Amino acid sequence: MGISSAQCRAGRALIGWSQDxxxxxxxxxxxxxxxxxxxxxxxxxxxxxxxxxxxxxAGVEFIPKNGGGAGVRLKKD
Incomplete structure (x- = not known):
């Protein structure tokens, strides 16, 4: 599964990372x-x-497209 640009942006936002x-x-x-x-x-x-x-x-989990659409979330501890 390749990630989308939206997933990349959202993943960075979840962990507070800049593009740098x-x-x-x-x-x-x-x-x-x-x-x-x-x-x-x-x-x-x-x-x-x-x-x-x-x-x-860094703790991001990618959610595949499964009827609800692809997304991201933080991994559980």
């Missing part, structure tokens, strides 16, 4: 993140995985 913080944690250029979140371009699958992995390591 996500860029450092994922080793993805800030410009790539900004363009993805603005809907200007779709990153490579590997880049999406790097973003998802960094957000998950």
């Amino acid at each position: 913080q996500l860029a450092m944690a994922s080793k993805v250029a800030k410009a790539t993140i900004a363009n993805f979140e603005a809907g200007k371009r779709a990153p490579y699958d590997r880049t999406l995985l790097d973003l998802q992995t960094a957000l998950e390591a």
Whole structure:
């Protein structure tokens, strides 16, 4: 499952990260993140995985599209 730009923005918001913080944690250029979140371009699958992995390591859980739509939430402790 590749994450959407909305899920990326929402995931960052849940943990209070800036694009700079996500860029450092994922080793993805800030410009790539900004363009993805603005809907200007779709990153490579590997880049999406790097973003998802960094957000998950910080406590974000991605919810797949399952009738209610894709989303994000914080992982339970």
